[in-house]
Amino acid sequence: MIPVEILNRTMVAAVLHGPGDVRLEEVPIPPIGPKDLLARVEAASIDFTDRKVYLRGSHPMITIPGLFGHEWAGVVVARGEQADIRWQPGIRVVAANSAPCTVPSPAARCRACRRSRQSMCERLLYNNGAFAPYIRIPGRIVEVNLHELSPQVPFEEAALAEPLACVMHAIRRMQVSDGDRIVIIGAGPIGLMFIAVLRHRYGQSIRLLSLDHHDDRLALARYFGADEALNTVGAPLGAGVREAFGTEMADIVIEVVGSTQAYQEAFEAVGRGGTLIAFSGVAEGTGLSLDLHRLHYEEIQIVPIYHHTPGDFASAVQAIVRREVPVASLITARLPLMELSRALEMVQERTTLRTILLP
Structure with a gap:
């Protein structure tokens, strides 16, 4: 259930409306379903894909108008009544921005997943909304693409797990x-x-x-x-x-x-x-x-190479946890969410490697 202090409240979030049109708007804090979680975003990363999506005004993973941002780490603040009991409020987490087929029976999965090509899943569920104080984590992502973080792992470093997962996918192949x-x-x-x-x-x-x-x-x-x-x-x-x-x-x-x-x-x-x-x-x-x-x-x-799989994402999280990839060296700017437009310009001008937004 969503705590009383969050229930029916609003937040300021980035919403993409079309080419070159992203607005910071007051929207409801995302409601969650029975198997979903709600997390507080502690750090969100902005990358060149975000810039491309912003300029084009569309992407397969976003329904326009739609919440923007897909790389993040944060803290669980609420869980649906049917969500896995392990995900309690207060747990530090990082989640991927998608989930492939998760049905138990292989025969019920899409053809791509049956062929072990989960990045090509015909029912790939995307999740956006990282450029906001709170983000909903759909049950399918909770099931296969959510990882707990120890206190030793900074949120801003964990937020780079998603792009690193794409690299892991490429190297695996x-x-x-x-x-x-x-x-x-x-x-x-x-x-x-x-x-x-x-x-x-x-x-x-x-x-x-x-x-x-x-x-x-x-x-x-x-x-x-x-x-x-x-x-x-x-x-x-x-x-x-x-x-x-x-x-x-x-x-x-x-x-x-x-x-x-x-x-x-x-x-x-x-x-x-x-x-x-x-x-x-x-x-x-x-x-x-x-x-x-x-x-x-x-x-x-x-x-x-497109996207990643749950195995790739798990490998990326472990590489960050074990300090196998010095992702901290990639973070060259930190900005509040209100400076999203500036952050997008910095990506385009290549005056930063990775900018962390702090909602």
């Missing part, structure tokens, strides 16, 4: 061998997470090259574990790969910029039998010209 040359195009938060996780998982058995246009981010790439970090302003990507590896070909190229040019150069940098990890989302209808001769005769794989 990568085939990495000893001696592999891996290129990460883009040294923003996602690119840096890739470096940290790959280095922790494979140690010195692989070589990591980070490419970006910002020297401050490249310095962080070295700190996170890159063997080489090169500024490619005004130079073709292949030149940077050749400088680092002595060849223009890489075994794995991870694209985390989200531009047609970056994707084109990434494909051209993949060597024989190599893999392009297509991580970044682009606008609908965006095309890419590929050399199908190379694709076929050099057996180049293109592995698109």
Whole structure:
């Protein structure tokens, strides 16, 4: 039940109405169903996906107008009468922004979930509303994508579990061998997470090259574990790969910029039998010209990555808890919710890595 002090009250939350139109509005504190929880948001993270959704005014995970924000950590303040008894008010938690099929019988799940492709779940339940003082956690997310946090884990670090889960998803689907040359195009938060996780998982058995246009981010790439970090302003990507590896070909190229040019150069940098990890989302209808001769005769794989699974999210939470990924180094700004517009501008201008909003 919702405590009396919260019942029927309102809160100021970010609501997306369309392209470039997000408003801070007074809305009811979300009511909860029998299996749901209500949490107080202690820290919310704003990322480039939020910026893209803001500019486009739409996303598959948001019904417009709709509550905005999807990366957060906080404290349980209320539970539905049928919610799992373990989730009592006062427990510190972090939750993913979605849940795939959770029905007990495999036969009743969607085809994608039966095929162990939960990120492609046909009934994927999304949850938004992190840019607000309170957020409802639907029962399906409570069941498979909610984790308790110890007092030693800062809320603002835990709020980065969702993007890290997407990285975990990508790395889980990568085939990495000893001696592999891996290129990460883009040294923003996602690119840096890739470096940290790959280095922790494979140690010195692989070589990591980070490419970006910002020297401050490249310095962080070295700190996170890159063997080489090169500024490619005004130079073709292949030149940077050749400088680092002595060849223009890489075994794995991870694209985390989200531009047609970056994707084109990434494909051209993949060597024989190599893999392009297509991580970044682009606008609908965006095309890419590929050399199908190379694709076929050099057996180049293109592995698109979207979202994450409960297993990936659990791995991300554990990596943060165990300090395997120095996510605290990614947090470069903290703002109150009332400065959401400024936070969105900072993301676009790349004057911050990760901004934490404090509702």
